Amino acid sequence: MIIHGYRLTPQRIIPLDLSASSLDELTGRVSDGFYTTFSTLAQGTKVLGLNAHLNRLYEPARELRLHPSVTEQTLRQHLAKLAGTNLPHESRIRLVLTKDKGEVYAGIQPFIAPPKEIYEKGVHVVSAEMARHDPRIKGTDFISQSAAQRKLVKGDIYEILLMKNGRVLEGMTSNFYAIKNNTLITAQKGILLGVTRRIVLRLAKGEGMSIEYRSPKLNESFDEAFLTSSSRGVVPIVRIDVQPVGQGRVGAWAKTLSLAYQAYVEERSESILP
Template sequence: MEVPIVANIAIWRLPPGARAKPQPIVLDPAPTSLDEASRALPQGAYTTLRTFGGAAVLRLDEHLARLEETARLSGVEVYLDWPTIRSALREAITTFRAPEMRVRLTLDTTREPGTLYISLESLHSPTPEQYEHGVLVVTRQLQRQNPKAKSTTFLASAGEIRRALPEGCYEAIMVGADGQLLEGLSSNFFAIRGRDLWTAEEGVLAGITRALVLEEAADEGLTIHLEGLPVTELPTIDEAFITSSGRAVLPVVEIDGHPVGTREPGPITRRLLERYNARVSREAEML
């Protein structure tokens, strides 16, 4: 099947129902990113994952469950055919033929509820230098309207903030009305002080990568606080990092122009990255 691939992005439409077949589609104008593609598709739920070794993924069932849950939170009851989606995703990934891919699954909850869109682009992970030396982030006053729902309506406001980020800034960390650090625009945020780890639980979209990292942190013997650190306490932390499917565990060394610890990735962050990568090697499954 000849699939239109524009600017390293390809999109398939998968109708609801068992044994449905993915149909390639073309958007006009052609999107240059997955976020642009999502904004052009019908509004609904979305989830993002990546491939490992070109054809393996991590915890696909949890991603599909998240789509169904987000749809329910928006008042639409959808029961996806998981084996059909797995088969369609395998076909799309095989056709796209990139070394590694970023995958966006968008579930239509407005025009044709139950229709799923599979969008693929070549994966651009953080560079080895960013893992070695860390990245810079800023804080912004913002909070999701419905933190438990991963809805495409959030992508527009997130995109506006992202386009206005200072040069050299990697991510924006959202701060709630109570002054607590919540999450990144497309990541979860963690702060470390001593052997204590903070990450917000309420008011954030709890990512699947975040859950794995928390399990590894507990096994590492860290004391975990499921609450957002007050932004006023940022000068007291020793380490910080963000997580997402495409980033794994990415060290943060500067926030709002102020250094985090020694302005170098700390030992706990590095250890959690090692543990996460080992977990992926054990658990990533072929489609």
């Protein structure tokens, strides 16, 4: 699949004279910076948590006193136009704001929904000792730093869990949660606080779950586990490394939270154009 890249200016959407086979490859060809990735909904007109995604770019820029090449309002207008180029398909979009000049780039590809099988049967993940240098920021440098670990995602391995001292922090491209005795266990420190994570924690409380904020030990016994991300929602985990999670099948809580999340997406997605 060819990924199309663009540089965004106040007046124009300028195609980049390069080709890439993935959003990660495209990201590696622009200057170091901050990024966020999301998918469109409702025929390219809505995004879940768009304000939070844009804050991932503009808040670090303010801290560094950068002047982004486009305002948030202009960026939204450009996003609406880019999303229209993929219709009738929804779009998966990555935005990058560079640290040197504050330039804004966009990579776009047709969004392909995850197969139903991962939600019905769950996924296998593996662990790796690694953590983000600065988990507060979604920096493009992490993509290159984790290149070797990303190559482990093949065959039936769906995701890499980042570990520190035997404790699970998060997924390479997701947040991680364990469930034990109706309590949701998830790290609070040393992780990227994902957009979908905030929603799922709120939904879990609404369903009556207790929340325990800590990095779970890999050798703990869990009833269930799952990961979340903006483009995948709630994905049940049935095996970590060689060990099954719980009974080795999708559990009731993962199903409940997945349905609650889907309903939330339909009701609460934000319009790209205000």
